[in-house]
Amino acid sequence: MIQLQNLHKEYRAGKHSIPALTGINMNIEKGEIFGVIGHSGAGKSTLIRCINLLERPTSGKVIVDGVDLTSLDARSLQEQRRYMGMIFQHFNLLSSATVAENVAFPLELAKRPKVEIRRKVNELLALVGLEAHQDKYPAQLSGGQKQRVGIARALANDPKVLLCDEATSALDPQTTNSILTLLLDINKKLHITIVLITHEMHVIRSICDRVGVIDGGKIVEMGKVADVFLKPQHSTTREFIEQVADFADLQEAVVREKSAEQRTIVRITFLGEQTYQPILFQTMKETDVPFSILQGTISRMKDTPYGQLVAELEGDESRVENAVKMLRLHGLDVEVIEWAG
Template sequence: MIELKQLTKTYGNKKKATTALSGLNLTVKKGEIFGVIGHSGAGKSTLIRCINLLERPTEGEVWVGGVELTKLKRRELQQQRRKIGMIFQHFNLLSSATVYDNIAFPLKLMGVPKLQIAAKVNELLELVGLTQHQKKYPAQLSGGQKQRVGIARALASDPDVLLCDEATSALDPQTTDSILNLLLEINRKFHLTILLITHEMHVIQRICDRVAVIHQGGIVEEGPVTEVFLKPRHTVTREFISRELAGDEGFRQTSSVPLPAWARLVRITFLGAKTYESVLSQVVRETGVNFAILQGTISTIKDTPYGQLTVSFEGDNAKVDETLELLRQRDLDVEVIG
């Protein structure tokens, strides 16, 4: 649905050029929720603005729905942009227009008849839960309500793609969760492709199918959220996850505790239904090794439950090796960390 090929964006002239994106490649599949996470200045906002050509790339190609946007003339580009909805961090609503008129605005620009506009706006008001607020102005709304107006407005032209530029970073945690639930509902109901950028790992964990980590204008890690969360490879990814997952903090606390020289320190990761099964206790009963759970966490990544344990195994080395192998045979991820 979205394909970026060797995308480069440079600001300034040759003597004082600043490169925001450098040879970036990215593919987003139809119907998925794809997250891009990175620190401030990593190139996130430039990336998302290049997709709908609010920023024109210096080099590279932007494909959306099988159409190369970077080759289109102005009028053709305007037509294609109708298939790309966008919601913003600070809402970008018309302050002098009501909720109803804010949502209707793109339809009026398209010349849609008044009766069709009314039907569409009322449908969207119900979808985002703002039917009772349609005559209010933005100043009379909460942050979460303003973002719901922004979402409804972005959906007015029936887009194939929804771009979200830090859509929840200006909201409190409870409101953030309600907006994420709404985006998830929209994705499932309309099979709408959603690409969102954020600096919050919680957002990625809650609703995304896949994630890319952007750093210094390039993608440094990419994959299914479960894989990136549970087995991060890049330093930047580990930084984000260590802030989000209690497991990493717990490990830092317990890793300073002196262990017997013969103990084996192991991180065990459970995914899916196995998160709630007594696999560890079953295996150690078979092998007879002693163990102590030093730290543990259970949570979910989108709809997938997972668990992580930091465990100290004590006993005969051969028996400990057998225990770890039996755990692996039961489809658990086992990593010796000390």
């Protein structure tokens, strides 16, 4: 659905050029939710604005549904943008227009018939749960309600792509979860491709299929959320994982147990249905290796359950090695943090 090919973006500051994006290559599949995560200033907002050419790349191609946007004239580009909705961090609503009028605005610009506009507005307000608020003004709405209006407005022209520019960062955690649930529901009902940028790993973990990690204007890691989340390769990725992983005191646990003899500390990752199976207990019983759990968490990534445990295994090295081997044969990912001795 979306292809970014060797994308570069530079800004001019007098005689100097400041690189914002460098060599971005990315393929986003039709119907998936793709997340881009990065720190402030990493280039993520520039990246998403390059997709609909609100920011024109210095070089490279942006291809959406087979159309090279970078080759279009202004009129043709404007026509293609109708098929790409966008929602913003600060909502960007018309303060003097009602909820219904805000949603109707892009349809009026497209010169749709009034009967069609009214039908579409009612349909979208029902989709985002704001039927009872159609005559209110933005100042009368909560932050979450304003974002729902923004989502409805972005969907007005039946876009193929929905771009979300920090859509939840101005919201409290409970409201953020409700907006993420709504976006997931929209993705499933309308089969729309969603690209969202964020600095919150919770957002990526909750609804995304794949993720790209951006740092210094470059994509430093990309893949399925489960792979990136459970086996981060880049230091920036690991920083974001720490936002949601309950292992802040891991180093303390390692230091505390390091002096003990005949003990090994491992991190065990469960994914899918194995998360709820007693694999650890059964394996340790079969191999006669006593264990204790130092830390652990069970959660979900979109629709997939996962768990991570930090456990202390007792016994000599050969017995522990056998236990680790058995765990891996059961399909678990086992990382040895500290071997005995």
